[in-house]
Every structure is written in C-alpha cells, then in structure tokens.
Amino acid sequence: SYVLTQSPSVSVAPGKTARITCGGHIIGSKSVHWYQQKAGQAPVLVIHYDTDRPSGIPERFSGSNSGNMATLTIDRVEAGDEADYYCQVWDSSSDVVFGGGTKLTVL
Amino acid sequence: EVQLVESGGGLIQPGGSLRLSCAASGLTVSTNQMIWVRHAPGKGLEWVSLISIPGTTYYADSVKGRFTISRDNSKNTVFLQMSALRAEDTAVYYCARAFGGSYYIDYWGQGNMVTVSP
Numbered sequence: 001s002y003v004l005t006q007s008p009s010v011s012v013a014p015g016k017t018a019r020i021t022c023g024g025h026i027i028g029s030k031s032v033h034w035y036q037q038k039a040g041q042a043p044v045l046v047i048h049y050d051t052d053r054p055s056g057i058p059e060r061f062s063g064s065n066s067g068n069m070a071t072l073t074i075d076r077v078e079a080g081d082e083a084d085y086y087c088q089v090w091d092s093s094s095d096v097v098f099g100g101g102t103k104l105t106v107l
Numbered sequence: 108e109v110q111l112v113e114s115g116g117g118l119i120q121p122g123g124s125l126r127l128s129c130a131a132s133g134l135t136v137s138t139n140q141m142i143w144v145r146h147a148p149g150k151g152l153e154w155v156s157l158i159s160i161p162g163t164t165y166y167a168d169s170v171k172g173r174f175t176i177s178r179d180n181s182k183n184t185v186f187l188q189m190s191a192l193r194a195e196d197t198a199v200y201y202c203a204r205a206f207g208g209s210y211y212i213d214y215w216g217q218g219n220m221v222t223v224s225p
Contacts, residue, residue, distance in 0.1 A: 001168075031209040035152070042201055042215040043144075043152065054213065086152050090209040095165050096142065096154035 002091035004099035011105040018074040020102045022087030025068060030089045032070040034063060037101075038083045046085075047072060074104075082106045109133035111202045111216035118222045119192055127187040127219055129202030134214065137180040142205040142212060143187050145198035145221075153198075156187060157205060170196075192223045 005023040012018040022032060032050050035043040045054050047063040050070065060075045074081055087099040115127040129141070143155040156176040157165045164176050175188040185202060202216040 033209070033211040042218055045211060045213050048211040096157065096210050098152045098154060101151040
C-alpha cells in the first residue's frame with residue numbers, strides 16, 4: 001500500500017515562512033492535495049493538483065511536488081494559520097491516501 | 108451553495124450497527140463522486156469509502172466487509188451502513204465530494220460523531 005509521511009509538528013514565528021513536507025515513493029508522479037483542519041472543524045482544501053489554490057485561499061499558501069517530496073509553503077504565517085495540515089493523493093493500489101498530518105504551531 | 112448534512116451518529120455498543128446519512132443540496136449525488144472520511148480522536152484523517160458516478164464502490168481495508176456505501180438518487184442522499192462496529196471505529200465521520208481523477212475533496216459536511224463503547 002502507498003504511504004505518505006509527514007512530520008508530526010512544525011513551529012514557526014508569526015510573519016515567517018512555514019514549510020510542511022509530505023514524503024512518498026515517486027510522489028512527484030502523483031497529484032498532491034493539501035487540507036487545513038482547525039480544531040473542531042471540518043477540513044478545508046487549501047491546495048489541489050500540487051500547486052493550485054481554490055477560490056478564497058490566500059496567496060500566502062503555495063505548493064510544490066517533485067521526486068519523493070511534496071511541500072506546502074505558508075508565507076507570512078499568521079496566528080490563524082495554526083491547524084493540522086494533511087496531504088492526500090490517489091493511488092491505484094490504495095485508493096485515497098492521507099498523510100498522518102502535521103500540527104502547525106504559531107509561536 | 109453546496110451543503111452536506113450528516114446524521115445518524117451516536118453511541119453504539121461493539122458489534123452493533125449504525126447507518127449514517129448525508130443529505131446533499133447544491134449538488135447531485137448521482138453525478139458526483141461521494142466519499143466518507145473519518146477522524147478518530149487524536150489521530151489523522153482516514154479515508155473510509157467512496158462511491159463513483161456509475162455506482163462502483165470502494166472501501167478502505169479497515170472497513171471492507173463491514174461497511175457499505177450507497178446512495179438514494181431520489182432523496183439526493185448518500186448512506187454509510189456500518190456493522191460489526193469496533194472501538195477503533197470511534198471517530199467523527201465526514202461526508203464529502205471527491206472531484207476529479209485524483210479525488211481531491213472540495214466540499215465537506217460538518218461531521219457526525221460515532222462512539223463505539225460498551
């Protein structure tokens with residue numbers, strides 16, 4: 001089965017840049033999607049197809065995907081960005097796959 | 108505006124059965140890929156089941172043989188029939204729309220809690 005690996009936590013000061021990674025075997029050949037989930041709320045799609053932002057998502061959110069790593073980058077981090085972030089792909093052998101999630105803490 | 112409203116959750120004993128419903132408005136379930144995702148306490152998101160536009164069903168290994176996804180086109184509603192429930196099925200269950208060939212999830216319900224406990 002296909003596995004996506006995320007670091008459990010990332011901490012960043014307000015105004016700085018947060019980078020959240022998602023590792024997977026040749027993940028660069030797949031389309032990666034990212035979700036933000038705040039405590040007690042449903043997830044929200046923040047990036048789809050590696051780099052595309054849905055309507056309403058700030059330009060501070062961007063994505064990249066190459067080789068064995070995909071990255072969600074959040075520029076000029078704000079307190080309101082504190083949340084859990086999940087990557088997701090579709091794999092022919094595993095169907096829908098989520099990463100384990102990364103907790104972003106804004107210091 | 109798309110709305111997905113789940114219902115049917117609650118407290119159930121191990122081995123019991125429960126049916127979750129997801130009433131959709133603003134989209135037609137028969138022309139969309141609908142998915143159930145769960146979030147267990149202290150854990151990450153987990154895909155549970157998906158029904159494709161033609162009606163083909165898919166299941167995570169953890170629920171295969173115990174859960175059944177279906178839809179009622181006349182009611183524009185998706186269901187998740189859960190049986191032989193275990194403590195590890197305890198989670199918030201989200202109904203959602205999965206779009207495209209790589210199934211990104213753009214519309215989510217508010218979530219419905221299922222607690223499996225004696």
